[in-house]
Amino acid sequence: MPERPPSQVTTYLIAIAAALVTIVGAWEERTPHPLGLRILFALMQTAPIIYLLAIVVARIRQLDEFELRIHLNAAAMTLVALIVVTYAYGMLTPVAAPALSWTYIAPLVAGLWLASYTMAASRYQV
Structure with a gap:
């Protein structure tokens, strides 16, 4: 159950x-x-x-299988976007960007997940 x-x-x-x-x-x-x-x-x-x-x-x-698929797509897109954003920011830190606290990662992930979920779900709407 x-x-x-x-x-x-x-x-x-x-x-x-x-x-x-x-x-x-x-x-x-x-x-x-x-x-x-x-x-x-x-x-x-x-x-x-x-x-x-x-x-x-x-x-x-x-969730049912369809909703799980949408969330899996969103999770995959979130992971890729998080890697790109953190890597890009890491490259900017020595140049001019200030060092950030680790506490900013969770809101970043939540925002990326929301954007990724919106994109993944929009593919299936008629």
Whole structure:
């Protein structure tokens, strides 16, 4: 039996709690604490991302074969685009581009996936 994702209300409540955890973690990470607590506060902010990824996986497991094919095409295009973008930016960094934080990768992947999914899905619309 396939795993059921949480209801929308549960998802929204958990998202709000996750946002609060992230805000508290970010705030406490910058206040003077022992190193162990600062590491804990920094890593605490990854919990919402782990939950988000679990929801995405649960939703994708519920898709039919056609929708899975569209998502597979989008994932492949996202991977290629991510490689091109990161490689190009890596080549620009020694010249003039500032070094970026790793935290920009996840939004970049989400944006690339959205664009790739839109392109992949548009092929099948009549």
